[in-house]
Amino acid sequence: MTEFYSSAEDVMQYTGVKPQDLGLDDELKLKEVIEKWLIQIKDIIDRDRNRNFHKEGSEVPPGIDHIAMRVCANVVAQASFRRESTIVQVDDYSIQMVDDQIFTKAIREDLSRYPRKMSFGMTIVKGGVN
Numbered sequence: 001m002t003e004f005y006s007s008a009e010d011v012m013q014y015t016g017v018k019p020q021d022l023g024l025d026d027e028l029k030l031k032e033v034i035e036k037w038l039i040q041i042k043d044i045i046d047r048d049r050n051r052n053f054h055k056e057g058s059e060v061p062p063g064i065d066h067i068a069m070r071v072c073a074n075v076v077a078q079a080s081f082r083r084e085s086t087i088v089q090v091d092d093y094s095i096q097m098v099d100d101q102i103f104t105k106a107i108r109e110d111l112s113r114y115p116r117k118m119s120f121g122m123t124i125v126k127g128g129v130n
Helices: 008-015 027-049 062-084 106-113
Strands: 087-089 096-097
Touching: 008 027, 008 062, 027 062, 027 106, 062 106
Parallel strands: none
Antiparallel strands: 087 096
């Protein structure tokens, strides 16, 4: 079984996404797509924190599941919006591409509550890890 944080069902309930929002035929396909994104999000979280919450204890902290759900909701929103257009008109003169940031400042702040684990040769510097 593939491991990820949160669940496709939680993301679907949180976002209200429907298969047709992403050009999919049914809920099974939607669940498969969301689970693929959750696997990718888990990899990003694990690498950012230098840890695997599944292997550390009996249960993943509920906050990590919540963070993964919110990140995946951002991916769902991006995917849905990109199906319509990748360009956003801000005012009469300015046009921007859709921002593909999925880890918002609020999500990063919440993730920082779960300390990074140190590994040999790794140093923590202000603003990130080297």
